[in-house]
Amino acid sequence: MRTPxxxxxxxxxxxxxxxxxxxxxxLPIGFFAGAAMLVPFTVGSEASQxxxxxxxxxxxxxxxxxxxxxxRVFQADLEDGALELxxxxxxxxxxxAAAKILAHWIISGLxxxxxxxxxxxxxxxxxxxxIPAMLAYGxxxxxxxxxxxxxxxxxxxxxxxxxxxxxxxxxxxxxxxIFGALATVEGPGGPSLxxxxxxxxxxxxxxxxxxxxxxxxxxx
Amino acid sequence: xxxxxxNPHRFMALSRWLAPACLGVGALLxxxxxxxxxxxxxxxxxxxxxxxxxxxxxxxxxxxxxxxYMGLAVTSLVWFVWRHELADMAAKSIAPLGxxxxxxxxxxxxxxxxxxxxxxxxxxxxxxxSVLVMFFLFLGYMALRAAMETRQKAAxxxxxxxxxxxxxxxxxxxxxxxxxxxxxxxxxxxxxGPAMPPVYLTPLLIGGLGHMVFFAGLTMMLVRAEVWRRRxxxxxxxxxxxx
Numbered sequence: 001m002r003t004p005x006x007x008x009x010x011x012x013x014x015x016x017x018x019x020x021x022x023x024x025x026x027l028p029i030g031f032f033a034g035a036a037m038l039v040p041f042t043v044g045s046e047a048s049q050x051x052x053x054x055x056x057x058x059x060x061x062x063x064x065x066x067x068x069x070x071x072r073v074f075q076a077d078l079e080d081g082a083l084e085l086x087x088x089x090x091x092x093x094x095x096x097a098a099a100k101i102l103a104h105w106i107i108s109g110l111x112x113x114x115x116x117x118x119x120x121x122x123x124x125x126x127x128x129x130x131i132p133a134m135l136a137y138g139x140x141x142x143x144x145x146x147x148x149x150x151x152x153x154x155x156x157x158x159x160x161x162x163x164x165x166x167x168x169x170x171x172x173x174x175x176x177x178i179f180g181a182l183a184t185v186e187g188p189g190g191p192s193l194x195x196x197x198x199x200x201x202x203x204x205x206x207x208x209x210x211x212x213x214x215x216x217x218x219x220x
Numbered sequence: 221x222x223x224x225x226x227n228p229h230r231f232m233a234l235s236r237w238l239a240p241a242c243l244g245v246g247a248l249l250x251x252x253x254x255x256x257x258x259x260x261x262x263x264x265x266x267x268x269x270x271x272x273x274x275x276x277x278x279x280x281x282x283x284x285x286x287x288x289y290m291g292l293a294v295t296s297l298v299w300f301v302w303r304h305e306l307a308d309m310a311a312k313s314i315a316p317l318g319x320x321x322x323x324x325x326x327x328x329x330x331x332x333x334x335x336x337x338x339x340x341x342x343x344x345x346x347x348x349x350s351v352l353v354m355f356f357l358f359l360g361y362m363a364l365r366a367a368m369e370t371r372q373k374a375a376x377x378x379x380x381x382x383x384x385x386x387x388x389x390x391x392x393x394x395x396x397x398x399x400x401x402x403x404x405x406x407x408x409x410x411x412x413g414p415a416m417p418p419v420y421l422t423p424l425l426i427g428g429l430g431h432m433v434f435f436a437g438l439t440m441m442l443v444r445a446e447v448w449r450r451r452x453x454x455x456x457x458x459x460x461x462x463x
Contacts, residue, residue, distance in 0.1 A: 150384055154377050158367045167363050168381060171356040172388055174349075175395035182398070195398075199391060210384045217376045 006086045007099045013082075014103030024069060028108045029115060032065035036119045047124045054123035055133065055184040058116050062137060063173050065112055066144040067166050073104050073149065074156040074215060083156075084219045097211035098204075101149035109141045132188040136196055140180035143200040146207035147172040153214035175199045228447060231306055235440040242437030249430025253280075256423035271335045276424060278328040280431040282351065285325045288318030288435070289354055292361070293386035296379040306443065308375040311382065312365065313442030317435060319358035325351055349396040357385045 018024045039057050040050060077083040077100070086096045116137050117130040151168035155161030176199050182192035257276030263269050292314050299307035329348060330340045342348060364381055368374035416424070 154364060154381060155367070157369070157373070161367065164360075164363055164367055167356070168360040171353045171360065171392075172384070174353050175388070175391045178395040178398065195395075199395070202391060206384065206387060210380055213380050214377065217373060217380070220373075 006089050006091045006096045009082075010086075010096055010099040011103045014100065014107055018107045024104075024107045025111055028065045028068045029111055031068045032061050032112050032115060033119060035061040035064060036123065039123065051124040051126065054120055054125035055129075056181050057123060058120055058125075058137065059140065059177055059181050059184070061119075062112055062116075062141055063144055063170070063177060064166075066109060066141060067148050067162075067169060069104075069108055070145075070148045070152040070165050070169075071155070071162040073100060073152050074211075074218070075152075075161070078156050078218050083215060087216060087219050092212070093215060094208040094212035097149065097153065097215060098208035101145055101207070101211065104149070105142055105145040109145050110138070113138045113141055129184070129187065133184045135188065136180050136183040136193060139193075139196050139200045140176045143176040143196075143203040144169075144173055146200075146203040147176075150207050150210045150214065153211040153218065156215065156218040176203075228306060232444065232447060235444055239437050239440035239444065242433050242440065244437075246430045246432070246434025246437055249426050250434060253423045253427030253430055257427070261419055261423060269335075271332055274328050274332040275420075276427050278325060278332055279424060280428040281321045281325040281328060282347075283428055284431050284435055285318060285322040285351060285354060287432070288314050288321060289357065289386070289389065292318060292358075292382050296382035296386075299375060300379040300383065308379070309443045309446040310439060311378060312375075312446065313439050315358055315362050315365070315378075317438055317442070319355065319362065321431075321435070322351055322355040322358060326355065346393075346396045350393050353392050353396075354389075361385070 014024075036057055039053075043049065043053065074083065077086070087093055089096075113134055116134055117127070120130045120133070121127050148165065148169045150172075151165040152161075154168060155164045158164060176196065179192050179196035179199055183190060183196045186192050253276050257273050261273075263272070292311055295307045295311040295314065298304060299311060326348070329351075333342065334340050361378055361381055365374040365378045368377050
């Protein structure tokens, strides 16, 4: 029997787990919406105040929600031995790491981006600005998942590594958060969107290699 | 050069006298700089009067904070490529010292900022943000090492994280520089010579040198402690195997 390629296996597994026990899709959505819901209670409900900070709240909620289920992405593969098999395949491990992170982003990250307009409207942000802002949230979210993936791979062999992942990943979120917040304020024509895209491309170039080095460490 | 220091026996023989010497010389220089700064140099009204004397701690700790992250990245790279155990021990030792100097930089900066700018903390200041992010990078590095089961895994995971952090530092720096800054421009070293009068500059540079030497001495002490710890582990393992 021919074993499926690790890349396809990674995608199929992530998509298959989307509705499984851990509720891969629903958990980050619930966290994202819940975190945003708390904000009006804590900073006040004046429409002018909320509309000025609404896009920033979405960035914070997106950054935190991207880490919610990161702990399980590589840990599950380490526990059931899949990682060990992938490390011996001909397919380079960095491609497998990239595929795992991208698949996880499609399941847990993209729904959050689709959710930014309704939550943004609830936070009194101008609805016309929210649709173009989805591009920025998508780019930024991908960078969050890539750096989070590196942290998740580093903490794969650590029991209860969830908070460790947050501590490792959050400093790496800073450039994306800055450019992203500026880009959503400037709108699609501004230079910050280009900087945001550059930061995401940088993450795309570095993170898979760092994650694969960390995964090799986890299987040893 | 790396080869010569990579030999633990040679390192132990050298650091046996070099580490205390560095600590002594560094402490002398720091005390001299603090004495000059606190009692001798005239107060500068433009920089907020007597509070500018905080500079003689604040500026060296900022230098050391940056230098120690560089040191962490370089020792991690050396360990990752050549697997010299001393490089890993140095990285492990630098991390808490760097975190301490980074915390000291933030604390003295806040104390200096309150009377001169009227606030303890400025979120739109690029340098404060960079140092704060660096503080979290140090904390993450130490937490990751502590979470790993074995020494070898701690070394590998720490090296990967330190290198990922190091390639991100320019991007972090650039992104926070985008923010406007009300901080004064860096005024110690410029192409057309120092902008600071020598009466301030000399104690500052001597103090910076003192902190560097003291830092080197502390690092060597911690590496020595790590070498002894590993030797003790070997002895315990041997004893258990023999029993």
